[in-house]
Amino acid sequence: xxxxxxxxxxxxxxxxxxxxxxxxxxxxxxxxxxxxxxxxxxxxxxxxxxxxxxxxxxxxxxxxxxxxxxxxxxxxxxxxxxxxxxxxxxxxxxxxxxxxxxxxxxxxxxxxxxxxxxxxxxxxxxxxxxxxxxxxxxxxxxxxxxxxxxxxxxxxxxxxxxxxxxxxxxxxxxxxxxxxxxxxxxxxxxxxxxxxxxxxxxxxxxxxxxxxxxxxxxxxxxxxxxxxxxxxxxxxxxxxxxxxxxxxxxxxxxxxxxxxxxxxxxxxxxxxxxxxxxxxxxxxxxxxxxxxxxxxxxxxxxxxxxxxxxxxxxxxxxxxxxxxxxxxxxxxxxxxxxxxxxxxxxxxx
Amino acid sequence: xxxxxxxxxxxxxxxxxxxxxxxxxxxxxxxxxxxxxxxxxxxxxxxxxxxxxxxxxxxxxxxxxxxxxxxxxxxxxxxxxxxxxxxxxxxxxxxxxxxxxxxxxxxxxxxxxxxxxxxxxxxxxxxxxxxxxxxxxxxxxxxxxxxxxxxxxxxxxxxxxxxxxxxxxxxxxxxxxxxxxxxxxxxxxxxxxxxxxxxxxxxxxxxxxxxxxxxxxxxxxxxxxxxxxxxxxxxxxxxxxxxxxxxxxxxxxxxxxxxxxxxxxxxxxxxxxxxxxxxxxxxxxxxxxxxxxxxxxxxxxxxxxxxxxxxxxxxxxxxxxxxxxxxxxxxxxxxxxxxxxxxxxxxxx
Numbered sequence: 001x002x003x004x005x006x007x008x009x010x011x012x013x014x015x016x017x018x019x020x021x022x023x024x025x026x027x028x029x030x031x032x033x034x035x036x037x038x039x040x041x042x043x044x045x046x047x048x049x050x051x052x053x054x055x056x057x058x059x060x061x062x063x064x065x066x067x068x069x070x071x072x073x074x075x076x077x078x079x080x081x082x083x084x085x086x087x088x089x090x091x092x093x094x095x096x097x098x099x100x101x102x103x104x105x106x107x108x109x110x111x112x113x114x115x116x117x118x119x120x121x122x123x124x125x126x127x128x129x130x131x132x133x134x135x136x137x138x139x140x141x142x143x144x145x146x147x148x149x150x151x152x153x154x155x156x157x158x159x160x161x162x163x164x165x166x167x168x169x170x171x172x173x174x175x176x177x178x179x180x181x182x183x184x185x186x187x188x189x190x191x192x193x194x195x196x197x198x199x200x201x202x203x204x205x206x207x208x209x210x211x212x213x214x215x216x217x218x219x220x221x222x223x224x225x226x227x228x229x230x231x232x233x234x235x236x237x238x239x240x241x242x243x244x245x246x247x248x249x250x251x252x253x254x255x256x257x258x259x260x261x262x263x264x265x266x267x268x269x270x271x272x273x274x275x276x277x278x279x280x281x282x283x284x285x286x287x288x289x290x291x292x293x294x295x296x297x298x299x300x301x302x303x304x305x306x307x308x309x310x311x312x313x314x315x316x317x318x319x320x321x322x323x324x325x326x327x328x329x330x331x332x333x334x335x336x337x338x339x340x341x342x343x344x345x346x347x348x349x
Numbered sequence: 350x351x352x353x354x355x356x357x358x359x360x361x362x363x364x365x366x367x368x369x370x371x372x373x374x375x376x377x378x379x380x381x382x383x384x385x386x387x388x389x390x391x392x393x394x395x396x397x398x399x400x401x402x403x404x405x406x407x408x409x410x411x412x413x414x415x416x417x418x419x420x421x422x423x424x425x426x427x428x429x430x431x432x433x434x435x436x437x438x439x440x441x442x443x444x445x446x447x448x449x450x451x452x453x454x455x456x457x458x459x460x461x462x463x464x465x466x467x468x469x470x471x472x473x474x475x476x477x478x479x480x481x482x483x484x485x486x487x488x489x490x491x492x493x494x495x496x497x498x499x500x501x502x503x504x505x506x507x508x509x510x511x512x513x514x515x516x517x518x519x520x521x522x523x524x525x526x527x528x529x530x531x532x533x534x535x536x537x538x539x540x541x542x543x544x545x546x547x548x549x550x551x552x553x554x555x556x557x558x559x560x561x562x563x564x565x566x567x568x569x570x571x572x573x574x575x576x577x578x579x580x581x582x583x584x585x586x587x588x589x590x591x592x593x594x595x596x597x598x599x600x601x602x603x604x605x606x607x608x609x610x611x612x613x614x615x616x617x618x619x620x621x622x623x624x625x626x627x628x629x630x631x632x633x634x635x636x637x638x639x640x641x642x643x644x645x646x647x648x649x650x651x652x653x654x655x656x657x658x659x660x661x662x663x664x665x666x667x668x669x670x671x672x673x674x675x676x677x678x679x680x681x682x683x684x685x686x687x688x689x690x691x692x693x694x695x696x697x698x
Contacts, residue, residue: 157581168694169578170585191698194582228622229518232506232614233543236519240608255604259589264613265581272621273577345517349540 010040012117013187014093016108017100018047018061018082021125021160023071025099028163029187030077038186039095043080046089048100058082074164086111094120095187096149102128102139109146116147123152123173123184127304128209131311133318135249138202152180153201154188155208156261157269166192172262173197174204196260203257206246211267212305213312214238216280217331218271220341223284235271237327237348239264245312245325276305283334284341306335359389361466362536363442365457366449367396367410367431370474370509372420374448377512378536379426387535388444392429395438397449407431423513435460443469444536445498451477451488458495465496472501472522472533476653477558480660482667484598487551501529502550503537504557505610506618515541521611522546523553545609551599552606559594560616561654562661563587565629566680567620569690572633584620586676586697588613594661594674625654632683633690655684 013033015026026045033039047058052069061067061082065075083089086108090096094117098105105126122143130137140151156171163169173188173195175181181197189195198204217238221231239258247253257263271277279293286293294303313332316322322329330347333339362382364375375394382388396407401418410416410431414424432438435457439445443466447454454475471492479486489500505520512518522537522544524530530546538544547553566587570580588607596602606612620626628642635642643652662681665671671678679696682688 157578157585159576159578162576162578165576167576167579168582170582194698227508227511227514227516228618229506229508229511230516232618233517233519233610235617236506236608236610236614239613243608255608258608259585259592259604261582261585264588265585268584268617269577269581349543 011038011094011183011187012040012092013043013095013097014090015043015045015080015097015099016086016090017098018045018057018067018070019100020070021158022097022099023067023074023076024160024164025097025125025188026067026080027071027074027076028190028193029097030080032187032190034077034079036186038183041079043077044089044091044093045076045080045082046086047082047084048104049084056084058084071160071164087115090115092117095183096120096122097125098122098139098143099125102126102130105139105142106146109143113146116149120147120149121152121180121183122147122149123154124205125154126205127155127212128308129206129311131314135315136206136311138205140201140205150177150180151201152176152184153205153208154184154195155204155266156196157265158261159269159273163193166190168192168194170194170196170261170265172204172257172260174201174257174262175199176201198257198260198262200253200257202250203246203253204260204262206250207242207257207262207266209304209308210242210245210312211270212274212276213309213328213331214242214267215270215274215276216305216309216335217327217344219277219280219282220284220331220334220344222277223281224342231271234327234344235267239267241325241328242267245328248321275301276303279303280305290335309335358443360387360443360532360536361389361441362392362444362446363439364392364394364429364446364448365435365439366447367394367406367416367419368449369419370507371446371448372416372423372425373509373513374446374474374537375416375429376420376423376425377539377542378446379429381536381539383426383428385535387532390428392426393438393440393442394425394429394431395435396431396433397453398433405433407433420509420513436464439464441466444532445469445471446474447471447488447492448474451475451479454488454491455495458492462495465498469496469498470501470529470532471496471498472503473554474503475554476504476561477657478555478660480663484664485555485660487554489550489554499526499529500550501525501533502554502557503533503544504553504615505545506614507610508618508622512542515539517541517543519543519545519610519614521553521606521609523550523606523611524548525550547606547609547611549602549606552595552602553609553611555595555599556591556606556611556615558653558657559591559661560619561623561625562658562677562680563591563616564619564623564625565654565658565684566676566693568626568629568631569633569680569683569693571626572630573691580620583676583693584616588616590674590677591616594677597670624650625652628652629654639684658684
């Protein structure tokens with residue numbers, strides 16, 4: 001009575017990673033926090049420092065408000081501030097967005113350990129997972145175990161440049177606590193980038209990883225010029241194997257997840273566009289290995305799908321599940337063992 | 350004891366309809382019955398008689414074993430016998446395959462009434478449905494009500510010519526009694542044409558009809574050049590509306606149906622190939638009406654998707670469900686009311 005109302009402290013946002021996708025997320029989050037009463041108006045962006053035309057990338061971003069290397073031509077709002085020091089970027093942050101290649105996550109988490117705000121929540125936009133002898137370790141679990149905080153996931157039919165151009169698209173956030181899911185939805189949704197929520201952290205991120213293997217299958221069919229029925233059949237079988245793989249390792253995952261953007265929409269986008277499809281098609285047409293084509297066609301980028309297919313196969317072979325995952329197994333053999341592509345139909349029958 | 354073993358009479362197959370798809374089915378069924386102990390070795394094919402180069406089509410099929418008009422270049426086995434008389438074609442038949450345009454089904458059923466073997470079962474490959482004031486009438490129900498026999502359905506990602514070329518594909522049979530489903534699977538499955546079974550007669554056939562409306566949505570996005578994310582989002586929203594429309598009118602339909610070939614695989618095929626997509630894209634690019642483009646591009650064939658969109662809208666509008674079926678409603682308005690295509694995004698938000 002008569003005293004000032006106690007105001008809950010605002011959430012501070014830190015984005016860990018500033019590649020193509022991270023920069024698009026910085027653009028969106030930067031705009032959204034400006035009109036928000038939930039979030040602090042500064043968004044911090046951790047940049048793996050590099051030199052572009054002789055200048056530090058952090059300096060360029062902070063002066064020109066553009067990531068000239070990874071998202072040229074798109075303005076990042078001026079309230080997004082780039083830091084090269086990870087602990088500076090994440091100091092006091094309560095909403096952490098992980099958006100970096102999956103091989104860097106463990107190292108980043110080690111550096112963050114002990115320096116995280118006790119109220120912090122995270123969301124992982126990372127594709128891929130680790131494999132262990134006992135199965136797979138989703139990136140969300142890796143982050144959660146290292147940093148002891150709740151972790152949501154985000155995945156969908158999200159080609160970064162199309163979202164930067166503000167073309168209509170959808171994505172999915174997987175949450176464990178609905179409040180966290182809603183918080184990140186508020187931070188990341190725009191009229192052109194619609195966020196669906198599903199109570200399924202692991203399903204969302206594993207769809208994002210496994211769809212790349214299905215896309216290789218689709219590319220093989222394209223290379224074989226088998227027609228539309230065959231391609232649709234391979235995609236469908238891929239979705240079924242994706243679903244049963246995820247359900248096998250994470251009981252309680254519902255079919256609903258696959259109807260979200262992270263599920264069938266992302267599969268479709270990847271099987272008709274995307275580099276996994278393209279390289280697989282080129283493999284069939286030219287007979288060159290995936291390694292050679294990766295170098296020739298991708299300008300040094302790695303092919304996520306071949307990596308994931310190998311990791312999947314490690315788990316499938318360890319548990320003797322080849323008969324349950326015939327398409328995944330056949331794709332692995334095409335990639336690694338030189339199985340002639342047209343033989344995949346013998347496998348899946 | 351000492352008497353001859355009583356042998357169950359063999360199932361006699363009649364195919365009602367001999368267009369492109371009917372002729373492919375005749376090829377498959379004709380081959381399969383030859384090695385079967387379940388089916389009589391003659392398959393009868395009802396042909397809507399017409400003259401081709403001055404000769405009766407039935408005579409050409411029976412002499413040359415080829416449907417030169419609707420499936421040129423593919424041999425139909427000689428144990429498939431063409432009849433122009435419907436009652437001759439179906440006499441004593443116990444397995445009836447309906448594969449004809451949906452506007453002819455009612456008339457054919459009226460002719461068959463009272464002339465059907467009491468043990469007969471049917472399978473409907475017919476696309477589309479009738480609308481009534483109280484909702485929709487699936488073709489399988491129409492056949493069942495007229496002829497008082499059990500009816501299965503078949504639908505999938507099945508471009509007929511690709512199956513005639515024996516390229517790998519899948520389809521789905523929806524059954525009420527599993528025995529009937531298995532019987533028709535035995536009749537129609539081949540190593541290159543894989544049949545999945547699902548206990549859902551209506552879901553299978555309605556997917557086959559509604560996917561054409563989704564394909565129009567996909568074509569609109571293609572015409573607008575909105576990119577891969579947007580197209581995947583529209584397809585996904587279309588699948589959700591298809592699912593909720595079917596579930597609304599037929600309780601108890603399970604999500605499993607949508608994971609079969611009749612579900613997402615057929616949607617994918619139709620949204621990336623197919624004439625509904627093509628005409629919708631041309632509508633956006635040229636601004637010409639669907640009626641005009643139908644004549645210009647389809648050589649007299651009717652566009653199933655526009656018809657289905659109108660029938661759907663009759664039901665949606667009757668029940669005031671526009672807010673639940675925003676995409677279907679927007680597509681209808683583009684087709685019928687001249688809504689500018691780019692406005693569909695305002696509708697679905």
